[in-house]
Amino acid sequence: MELLHVNIPNWSDLATHWRPEVMLVGTFLLALLGDLVVRGRRPAVPFTVALVGLTMAGICAVRKLGVEGGTVMGDLVVVDGLAAFFRILFIFTGLATVLFAWTSEEIMGKKRENKGEFFALTVLLTLAACVMAEARDLLMLFLSMEAVGIVSYVMAGYMRGSLRSTEASLKYVIFGAVSSAIMLYGLSLLYGMTGSMQFEGIRAGLQTGDVNAFGLLVAVVLVMAGMSYKIAAVPFHYWAPDVYEGAPTPVSALFSVGPKAAGFALMIRFFYTTLAAGPDANASAGLIAQINWPLLMAVISAATMTYGNLVALRQANVKRMLAYSSIAHVGYLLMGFVLLTDAGLQAILFYLLVYTFMNLGAFFFVVAVNNHLKSEHLDDWVGLGFRMPWAASLMIIFLGSLTGIPPFAGFAAKLYLFTAVMDRQWFWLVIVAGLNSVISLYYYFKVAKAMFLMSPPEGADMSPLKLHWLQYTVLGVLAIPTLALGLFFGRFKGLADRAIEMMTTGL
């Protein structure tokens, strides 16, 4: 039994491959300790610790990019191209969130207690997400997912006094527990069928051909259910709008990117390793023949994007609208999964990269507005474009990119996804996705309409609003790639391509 075959952790592996993660652990502990020392009265201490720690981990992760990876902790996790790519993405997300939360009234408002915890928790979530992208073993898969989940529950309920926030947290916990249980059942089936906890062992077991097709289908569907919950894909999305709306906005921003991208990283590794036929990735020829994986994914993808977009149409609360929009984007992303081809997975990675910039930008803009207006409702946003012209213009860039129109990065990302799917002749899916983009235009530009087009009512306050300099900086830093990656995406797409290549050739 491989379960019992656990190597003694090799400490030098930790130092070479896992340096960013070790740094994150240290940062988390230091931030907690620092907060304890100042008794929660000076949030600047944990903030600074988190900032410095994340920056250092980020630099370290960037320098590890493209370096030959390896396994850590006795083969439980692997640091390869895929993990290195996602690690940077998560650390960047964590860093941006920490910076923006510092200026957010919801997090740092005068009445709030234990502000420092927020920064420690963000670091912890980042760490757990990194591990999710590295897991190559069922045990680690489940552990890392639960780690991300538990930190998320705490962060969703961060505003203890707020009913909305508490409700969000509770919903998150209940949905999370149920879906974890479902997934665990699926994992146990897989283990039972193949006798291995390792992804590659599972594949070897499946490849013997001695597997009941129906049993495999049940197992895959159950595992997929758990992961669908994590990425908020239909029909396991119900928690997302409520949690995103209820949680403090910087937390929603983090949720809409971090755990979601981690879910995708895990899905890529798990399903590609266990189900795809081999490194050449013409998957439809291999094991996958036993179950109709492409059709399953295509239906989930189409349903998710259509549902997200149609419901988002009717939202007047920007935060809730962005929650549904992020469901829709999961639908687009799942298109890349339909065939488990290299091109599709590379498109997913590039899309996630772009999505991180544009979605964080859109959410952070809501944070900035919230500080002044205390409202996420579109009716209160009328005329905002003339009160904060620069920030609102940046928001237009994020919205345009989310819609997927050139010259913004969202277009380039969609182009790759569409091309990957069309290459395998899944025309109906591409047409559905194209029409969905048109639908999404309507609600994204409802925000533009409120900010710029509508005339404010008589006597409305039209005084200019100034943002914190940090907010301008972060929004600007997010807007630059959102614009530039739409026109010059070659290099960054190359990054995503190599990440997938390194994973597939490493198999």
Place this chain on the structure above:
Amino acid sequence: MGEHILSWMTFFPVIGAAVIAFIPSERKEVIKTVAAAAAAVPLILAVKLFMEFDRATTSFQFVEHYTWIKSFNIEYFMGIDGLSVPMVLLTALLSFLCVIASWNIAKAEKGYFALFLILEAGMMGVFCALDFFLFYVFWEVMLLPMYFLIGIWGGPRREYAAIKFFLYTLAGSVLMLLAMIAFYLNTTDPVTGGHTFNMLHMFDQANHNSWLQLTNIRHLLWLGLFIGFAIKVPIFPFHTWLPDAHVEAPTAVSVILAGVLLKMGTYGILRISYPMLPDAAVWFAPALAILGAINILYGAYCAMAQTDMKKLVAYSSVSHMGYVLLGMAAFTEAGINGAVLQMFNHGTITAMMFLCVGVIYDRAHHREINGFGGLGLQMPIYTSVFSFALFAALGLPGLSGFVGEAMIFMGVFPVYRTVAIVSALGLIIGAAYVLWMLQRVFLGPKNDKYDDLPDISTRELVTLVPIGILVLLFGVYPMPVLNLMKASLNNLIKVVAG
């Protein structure tokens, strides 16, 4: 600027927009001057282009060809031929005049002129791009500025009109995008053997793989591209965004919409659909001719029913673009040359009409045809200018509108006799709605309400007179434009129809 003349024409306005973004919004005169200068440079370069353009060759000129995104084989490939040159000239001319015509915009000038210049860049790029991806990017770049230009500075129903325009166009472009990806995946670059976005490679049927040679696929792709372009033209039944957008948009934006944007639809069909899918083009030609006839008659009848001047002019555009379609469908020398000439002429004539409507709207603050009367006495110069534009629109011989339409009918008659005869009715209805409006607004008893309306101002004349001169000149002697395009267009017919 000699080397990269097309790039300068396209991107100089963007530089202007960037400069404007950093001028304080109180310095209104500075902003306007910068905008005018930024729009003047492409115009000057356009004159240079007109001088240096080689009329004899059918190949692309002023070519700029660079690798842009290597991993996807996207190129920065610009170049113009006889089909694009008239459009490039038209864009440069109208953009500059529209900046002048926008001088009295009195709301957020900074945003207005910055967006306007980005819009110009997008239009210019569409007419110069020879890489399908590049073409698509320029095509879409225009949407955002147009949305805001209609939506912020437009009339009472601007919000509705702006999003309607945006949604319609995006729906069309998504279809175009899918067709583009299909072409990309199934065209081989003869040099590298990879996929390509290079339009010239896509024109060459030998580079299409076997999938792309299936008749059904080709017809589907044609339809996808066609709907994308048809929404822009707009071709019945995709035209319903047009009256809304034209009516709500501020004057200068209406001019750009009718003068340049509509041409992009027919330009796209001629530039992309025809040479890439010539067999499908021939197969669909009768349908195109019939749609053209529907556009002519339906647009004309709708125009007749309007009581709002601007709406009347908007529907007259639908009708006039129908002639272009009709000429394109014939695949005869006269037909296709007439069509492109009509594209150019309609751009100038309709620009005059919209500018004239803008003049009266600025003074009377309404455009009700029945609300005026006897304006000829009150505003004699204005009346003569507007009448000149209206006569050009109805196709009076001696003015440019006549030449294009006459050529189109000469080209179409031998091929689609019935359609041509039915469409010719459009000329009569066209004369009817134009003259009827002329009569109601300018003739008859004077309306005392407008006793103190000042006549047309010098600035307004500056925008109108240059176009008027062109309308007259090309009405008497259209050869300067025809010579530009003849070689390329005749070659296009040879390629498509054999």
